[in-house]
Amino acid sequence: MRKVYWSMQNNYIATTRLYQDLLQGVIPWQQLRRVNWMNQRATSKEAYRPTEAEHIANVITHGVWIVPSVLATLELLARSHNGAQFLSALVYGATLIFLFSVSTGFHCVFYRNKHGPWKDVLHRCDRAMIYIFIAGSYFPWLTLQSLPSNCWASSMKWLVWLLAALGIIYQQVFHEKYKMLETICYVFMSTFPFPFITQHDFPGKTELKIGGMVYALGVIFFKMDGSIPCAHAIWHLFVVMAAAVHYFAVLNYLYPELPIPQPSLSITS
């Protein structure tokens, strides 16, 4: 027990020193080699235990995006010229901010208090936010974009929220029990509405596809804890990249800046 405590303590000190040096712009190769970058893979019945370095990477990779997501939402609100745009900016922006905030909150608590009750509560919230964020990401497209005139496409507006609610109920009941099934639920919910709303061409369709592909690539790392160092932090980075692609598509195509009115030149003689 004493041996385990000292090895944890040494690992903590090595990781802390490493991040201090990295913040000062120094790359300490010796310390990089000493840090424990990955623990053993978890069995199907238990959760993976991240190392100190992985905990810190998990907090940083989502924590630094909270303020930019607030600014991104304010930009959408500033560009809103009607009620539908304002509502979409609020819903989409809120899901973006909450995604990064809840994730950072969970990873902070998990890092400092590995077995406390808040860790479990926030883990459930973190997973629930994935469903809410998927529905929130579709919201501006379903609200501001003209949809194909079939009942499936027009029903998608409320169907994505119904799917999110069902996903959250499933996830709360079977939390951490059937992890692969949970991942399949995320993939199903994010891809199911896509073919119904993309039957016609519209500006931003390519970016929607690219963003979706980046999320899909990220899922590979979501399932690689214990096989690749900092796999969960890499998954976070894929989420950031995909969310950025989708955000700029929303910004450019659904919230275009109105042309600045040119002052009329009057020639007086």
Ligand SMILES: [Zn+2]
């Ligand atoms: Zn996470």
